[in-house]
Amino acid sequence: MIEGKLRRYGLGLFAGALMVGVLVVKGGTALSLPSSPPASASGAGTPVELAPVDVVIFAPHPDDETIGCAGVIQQAVAAGKKVRIVFSTLGDGYSLAAGMLLHKDESTLAQADFLALGRARQQEAIDANRTLGVNPANLVFLGYPDGAFDRVAANTDGKPVVSPTTGRSSTYGPVVPDYHASAHGQPASYTRAEALADLTEVLRQSHPSQVYVTDRNDAHPDHKATYELVKAAVEASGYKGAFFTFVVHSGPPLDWPWPQGATPQAPFQQHTANGHTYPLGVPWPPNVRVPMTVAESVLKANALAAHRSQWNLPSDRGLLGAFVKSEEIFWTGR
Numbered sequence: 005m006i007e008g009k010l011r012r013y014g015l016g017l018f019a020g021a022l023m024v025g026v027l028v029v030k031g032g033t034a035l036s037l038p039s040s041p042p043a044s045a046s047g048a049g050t051p052v053e054l055a056p057v058d059v060v061i062f063a064p065h066p067d068d069e070t071i072g073c074a075g076v077i078q079q080a081v082a083a084g085k086k087v088r089i090v091f092s093t094l095g096d097g098y099s100l101a102a103g104m105l106l107h108k109d110e111s112t113l114a115q116a117d118f119l120a121l122g123r124a125r126q127q128e129a130i131d132a133n134r135t136l137g138v139n140p141a142n143l144v145f146l147g148y149p150d151g152a153f154d155r156v157a158a159n160t161d162g163k164p165v166v167s168p169t170t171g172r173s174s175t176y177g178p179v180v181p182d183y184h185a186s187a188h189g190q191p192a193s194y195t196r197a198e199a200l201a202d203l204t205e206v207l208r209q210s211h212p213s214q215v216y217v218t219d220r221n222d223a224h225p226d227h228k229a230t231y232e233l234v235k236a237a238v239e240a241s242g243y244k245g246a247f248f249t250f251v252v253h254s255g256p257p258l259d260w261p262w263p264q265g266a267t268p269q270a271p272f273q274q275h276t277a278n279g280h281t282y283p284l285g286v287p288w289p290p291n292v293r294v295p296m297t298v299a300e301s302v303l304k305a306n307a308l309a310a311h312r313s314q315w316n317l318p319s320d321r322g323l324l325g326a327f328v329k330s331e332e333i334f335w336t337g338r
Contacts, residue, residue, distance in 0.1 A: 052186045054209040057142065058085035062203075062217040062234045064226040065095035065150060066129035067311040071324065072250035073216050074136055074304035075296040075332045081137035088210055089133060090144040090203070092230045094177070096122030097151030097169040101313045101320075118169040122150075123178035124313050130179065132310035135303065140180070146202055147175035147182030149194055150226065156194050157229035165194040196233075203237035212245060219249035219338060221285030227252060231338075248292060248334040254283035257323045266328035268301035290333040301328050 059080050063069035069077070069089045080087050095101075102121040103110045130140045148156055149167035156165050164173040174191040175182040175198075184192035184202055192198035207215070217234045218227035231249065238247065254260040260282040262275035274281060274288045281288075296304070305328050314320045 054088070054144070054206060056086075056209070056211040057088040058212055059087045059214045059216070060207065060210050060212040061087065061089045062092070062215070062230055063089060064092045064153065064218055064224065064230040066091055066125045067095070067132070067308070067314050067324070068218060068227070068252055069129075070132050070136070070304065070307045070311065071252050071327045072218070073332065074307050075294055075300050076216065077133070077136045077138060078300050078303060079294070086142065087138050088142045088144060088206075088212070089129075089138060090146065090183075090206055091129060092146055092153050092199075092233075093148050093150040093226060094122035094145065095125040095150050095313075097149065097167065098313075099169070100317060101125075102169075104317055105313050113169075115169065115171040118167075119172075119178065121313065122170065122176075125311070126177065126179040128311045128313060132307040135307045135310055143180075144183050144206055145177045145180065146184070146199070147177050147191070148199055152194075153199075154225035154229040156199050157196055157233050159194070159196040162195055162197065167194070200233055200236055200240070203233055204240045207234075207237050207243055208241040212243075214246045214248065215243065216248045216250065216334070219251045219286060219335060221254075221283075222251050223253040223255065223284070246336070247338070248336060249338045250332070250334050251283045251286060252327075254285075255280060257319070260284075261323075261326045261329070264326055265322075266301075266305065266325045267330070268296075268298050268305075268328050269330050271331045272329050272333050286335050286338075291336045292334040294332045294334070296329070296331055298330075301330065304328055 061069045061073050077087055096118050098121065099110045099113055102113050102117050105121055105124055106117050108117065126145060129143060133143060134140065149165060149170065149172065151169060152165055152167055159165055166173045173194050175184050176191060177185070182191060183206065192202060217231050220228060220231045222228060258264065259275055259277045262273050262282065263270065308324045309315045315324060
């Protein structure tokens, strides 16, 4: 049993333990949370070609891979499988997180502040996935714009999209170089053609047997765009393996995920409120339910907390914690 029955499995289950940097499990075993980020890498890097892996997870932002697939990641690593995580964006467009990170009012934020948030979130992704057993070398950062990736996906005129927060119109990686710069010696423009080419190239080189991505009916525009472009990359690359989707955003945060709060010994449930049944737009029950042990759920919580710029926001902490369940759920045939 986790300390204090994980505070009765509510949102407060991590309040004490996480604030001091550990989660305590039965027998006194302490799982440490990630510490301060190491020094940043720099430089354009050596041109790379990706090695084949078993599992590829496409995440719109740093933290989505942990929210939806931390259990899958742990189990794959434990089975000796190789996991690659591909991030569409650096999550650099979230003004509430940037304000909290830099102790500024949102109305005063400048482009440099959003770039600082991108740096922080890239490092957090490295820390969180190291917690789950993923080598940083198997993280791919595409570096497209957060909050505008849907505009990139819809771009057809070839004129690069300009990020409304960072002011950039090409990919970047402040801690480690973005994929296109590493593979081709220069960044990619914020266009659909470049994004699709990057995703297709990564998928073709990875040659996985399993792909995971946010669902087409996820309510976040960047999540929808990631699904749409990954689906196009699947067709362009000729990928024939298993294809799983997961839902992060579906209606008001208090209505999905359900039950509210962290329930590491209970599964996800469908939930009806105000005439709507959540999660929206997907069949229930889900096609695939992946059971998780309590220890795996604890490690998932640690990894979620490593996304510090998100976890430190009370509203986001509640949403993130509520994805700690006795399982992870996925849909196929989407």
